[in-house]
Amino acid sequence: MNLLDDLRAALGGSAVLEGEAMGAAPASDMSYTGRSLPRALLRPRSTEEVSAALKLCHAAGVPVIAQGGMTGLAGGSNPSGNEIAISLALLRGIEEVDSASASMVVKAGTPLEECQRAAAEHGLFLALDLGSRGSCQVGGNLSTNAGGIRVIRYGMAREQVLGIEAVLADGTVVSSMNRMLKNNAGYDLKHLFIGSEGTLGVITRAVLRLHPPPGEITTTLCAVESYDQVVALLRRAQSSLGGIMAFEAMWEDYFGFNAEALKLRLFARSHPFCVILESTKPAGTVETFLAAAVEEGLIADALIARSLREAREIWSVREGHPIETLPNLLNFDVSLPIGRIGDYAEACTAAIRKRWPDAHVSFYGHVGDSNVHICVSAPYAPGEGMHEVDAIVYGVLGDYRGSISAEHGVGTLKRPYLRFSRSPNEIALMRLLKQALDPKGILNPGKVI
Template identity: 50%
Template sequence: MTETPITLSAATVVDQLVAALGPDIVTLAAEAQADGRRFADWSGVPSGDVLALVRPRSTEDLSRALAICHSAGQPVTVQGGLTGLAGGASALDGEIAVSLERMKAIEEVDPISATMTVQAGCILQTVQEAALQAGYFFPLDLGARGSCTIGGVLATNAGGNRVIKYGMTRDLVLGVEAVLADGSVISGLHKMLKNNSGYDLKNLLIGSEGTLGVITRVVLRLRPRPLGVSTAWCGLSNFESVTSLLRRAQSELAGGVSAFEVMWPSYLGFVLGNFPELRRPLAGEHAFHVLLETDGADPEAQGEQFEGFLGRMFEDEILDDAAVAMSDQAALDFWAVRDAPGEFPRLIPKMIAFDISFAVRDLADAAERITQGLDERYPGSLALVYGHLGDGNLHLIIDVPGATKEVVEAVEAFVYGVVSELNGSVSAEHGIGLKKRNVLSRTRTPAELAAMVAIKRGLDPKSILGRGRILG
């Protein structure tokens, strides 16, 4: 998109912000960094020379700040917990960073409507715990639960471990309040599941990565608290057995499938080889490993049903081996193996990460094409494959020793080429941000991109919000 030049000096804009909101809310970036503040997310995209940090205490504070920035054509980057992997929250040269970390209150839990109203700076784990205390369940879950914010997970439409049963973030949201680029406030904090009153601005903002508006408050949809959770680690000999297990579990388990995480041997071998504190779930070697979870309202009946289901899977030669978690700690031990990627950046500092999706039937083909192609092109390279198979999401971590910038670009071109060939998506749940804007056209048509540009221009004509993200 064409960028609108800044019409006032950066110093003037910061002075106006300080005058309007005070030094408690507006901090010079250098001062914030001296206190240990970082302005880059987990993506590896470095932050630039940031002008200031704005930390509003209310929607009104944010409205005033954005009105000033809009008038000046001053670019703004919205930051949540900085756990994103697409570079969308890494603040660049000349930008002002906005963080809603002070707007973190849980304003209401409505047990009749089964909703929770929270401010966007609230941490995901805080929401999960508050829901449980109220006798409900907020099912959105991902490895960064202890630091990611609700505003951030809405902005990226985060997925996580339970999408197969409960859906993406947008499926768990009933209402949204947001501030647009010019400072105007959209107040749609509704509690209705059915609301067909014109364009759905809520769903337009969810997944927009902070480029169309800044989400400030949210009405979340709560679910009944599962009284029983059954978890098993399964070993299977081929991909056909994996998909058979998924279909049978969805049709035969009364509580449905709440998680279906698949790991290839490369992934499991790397994790167990680098995290000695983690235990091997199964003794033997298997072509595929599945972490299967179901939940429901009757713990005793569910446990019996779950074991009976696994028994049938053995009888039908779908399973080669399985271990059932007999305690909450055993289940946590299984999940610790699956959550290990949070430490991968430390172990593979120059990793090339992909978050891609395909039709479920194409996942094994995609993984085989990619891993074989990488081995042929870069012998000795590392490729770790795992993902949320039930929703078609494949995660891929690649390490090519000594890779140059040209090699990284060649690897990305190859992988995204396979994505295009199989009609997949270049981003399943991490968003586009800065890192994937140049490959968005591989999975979006020119007409779709033109519609996105039109929406962006309509809501942010000066392109101050997340400039250069998604659409370039």
């Protein structure tokens, strides 16, 4: 028997798809850089089936890719053509919501939004939130250590997990479904799988940490004249308002482009920076805070959303769909120490414009979490020209000791640039871990390291 026959015998014929039956979805995540379908697509329904599949692939020395919601932006779940892809889509469902320990037990293929809803139905709050919430899966969120818009208050995906169950390359199931906030009994094994993008194991279940609901959120937009003032506003808001739920900065090239395309005139004139500041304090308290900040010259102008519609209007500029229509657009997701982001943005723009004087370069992002996204549109040739942009953006970043991936992961797209953010010893330790857990190198080969 060959491997596919063995897999059919273990999982059932309907769980092993080949050729046209797979459809186009397993070829690429939302970076749209994948060009090949996997050799076959497996659709296991349980941890035991994932384990059986890996055991067979391991014995045959055939590479395997875990595929979640395919919303990744780093090419992490893209096949090269030789691999067997394991879709987690049928490993879906919430097993338990435990109000006493404020946690929930979920299967890895459950869409994030389904988990958020289940938490809310129990009067609790799942703090992880991303724009892709309807399609991305918990397993994908954990394996990319996703960030999103609530990191400033609750931390990254890593902070929302108490326990994990994962299947190793050889099919061994490691169940580390801890439910306690404190558990220092040896190494915290869940961290091996969080953020390792499917290269060390396939996540099958998780215990997620929940919080009390944050209550009403006041959304504001602040106009700011310098990057130093953006940082000063962040620190002032944190000390005066406490629970900041979001702090998103947009540079004028980003804000102005989107606002104009969306026909939104939010301020009377343009400003170098606009910041979305969300707080759990009532509108009156936030208004007093903003009035004092204007008085002091910390911010030039501000508006408070008086309805959900107004809040959505403000966020629509940040979501930035118009900018995605620029030709040859490349997106970057980097992080730097917060105080250095302003200088980096200037240096990076200057370096790109030196090569392409008419380039459109704009910055926006979760500045409160030290994360900034960069949009570059220039007349570079596809292929080599795009690598040239990567080399400029990451080269300047290296000078500022930043990270080539703040939240989207390394995948295939950033793999050549890992050395800009990680020392040779760090990369050597990553290789040692990979070798220990996956000596045959069958899990997501060619990704991350």
